[in-house]
Amino acid sequence: MKKIFVFIGLFIAINFANAQSKKDFFVVPTPDSLAIYLTFSPNANTVYNIYRQTPQGFVQVNKNPIRVELEAEHAKIILGNDWSFITKTLGTDNSQDVLLSLKRNDFSSSILSLVSQKAATVAGKLSWDSKQTGNQHYKIIFSSVLGVKKDSLEKTVNTDFRLPKSPFDLKVENVNNQVQLKWNYQKWSGDYSDIGFQYNIYRKDGNSEFRKINKEIIVRDDNSKPNYDDILLKVGEEYSYYVTIVDPAGNESKPSNIVKVKLEDVVAPSIVTGLQSTSTSKGLLLTWNMSPELDAKGYNIYRSKMATGKNKKLNKELISFDAPSFIDSTISQSVQNFYKVSVVDTAGNESELSNAYAATLADIKIPDSPKNVVAKPINGFVQLSWKKSEEKDLVGAVIYRGLDSNITARISAPIMQTTYVDSGYNNLGYNYGAKVHYYVSFVDSSKNESKKIHLIVDVPDVEAPILPTNFRVENKNGIYVAIEVNASVSRDVAKYFIYKKEGSGKQNLLCEVSQAPFSFRDSNVVKGKTYLYAISAIDKAGNKTKISDEIEVFVRDFNAPPIPRNV
16 A cells, blocks of 8 residues: 555645644534544544533534444445545555555544545544534543443634635746746644645636636645646746645635746757758758757757867758758868757747767769760670760769660779770670670769760671582583582571583683572583582671682583494
8 A cells, every 4th residue: 555645745744643643633613513533543343422511511412423434335435536536545446445544543544534524534533513613622432332431532622713824925936838836834833723734726817717726635744845836838828826725624725925927938949850961962951850849930050060069050040940951052072060950949949959960062963974985896896985074073984784775784893995895795705696785874983973875786797607518519411410509507698609610711600599408400511521610608798608619520421322223
């Protein structure tokens, strides 16, 4: 079970608590009745009756004997609306534990009995008499439930109605946009006529009426100066306050002195976070997180050469709170600077500067693309050339290559020359008919790369086809010459040419054929003569082979003449 003072503070001076522990009683008059409080809780098997002395003798005040509550659930019903406060204070909502706590004769039980009349009723400490005035003599007789007398208390008390003395010297102060109230109250001297126990705070906004603003109980504590913080107020609004004190019977004192305060915003906003930078063509773009402050008006940005150096304010006018960015166009490239940002609210309060952020304006200017880029195939290699650039921070040209425009690889480091020879994959050059894609760009010292220039190179066919094999020429019994030709291993042959020469005469084209293998019959021959045949080919690119070596054929009749007849 938690101590009551854990939740609502140290309640009252120790000497008051000690007085409460003695077996005694005191009265608290109200305008129409008289509350009679015991300073202790009787035993569970004890009952008591209260008697007031009259000229005719003692008369019993209470109708039925008074005793502590024995049933936990019935005690919960008696506590009613005070149940929530008491359970929160005691740290338990178990009705049996609550009942036991209220019945104990300890500090917590005494305090709760003064704060709550219902708690005092459950503890058997409170009874009521009709309204009385002047000094009255009371006797309280304690006995067992069987009527055996155990003990008694008797004394004369003043029953004249009186309000608790008012708090005094109320002062207010604006602390971090909150109003802090402090006041004074006399220390308890042991006199039960001074039994003011809990304070109430009243506030008036502008022309409205005063109303109570404290929801929690503020208990009188003679060991410290009473105070209260009023929060969630409007800046610029005027407020009026006073304080009262209430005794256990519910009598409320007259107001303390009334004080006024106009709430002015004196709290600086929280520090700005998220400062970062981006290099742009206009300068260094600085951005940061938007301030979460509801009264944020704008930002200031500062620059220094060192992290802890002198700060120079860069913005001439406040930067709008909903546009947390600034372009510093007054710095040189590649020079480190440190930046800090603050936020200013509508009351002119400026936050502390953010942490120093180191930033450098990078060179982001993209070089111009290479001009007059030419790709020229030479003997299976490709030579690329371009015009020399005049940009000062250029580190050279880079070459990309691929057999597809979408799949290319960089094949060179930046080169300052204006030519580059690509010797092909594995330095083997390119076969005829190859289609090679090239991209050429310029790169500067800040690794900015220009737009790439795209070229497509078709490697031309410059090689003559291979002569066909098995070129055969045969005399056919002096009647004709049979020519047979197999196909060339070169697949791009467009035509085959057959040449014929008679003896030492001129070589003439005999025929041309588009497809091989093929056979040809030369019937334009004369027996007894010698003929020379040769072959060549040409491909689709126009590359023509040399004419082959000549094959000699002597045309003769291999058949003997017929036997003479009629000899």
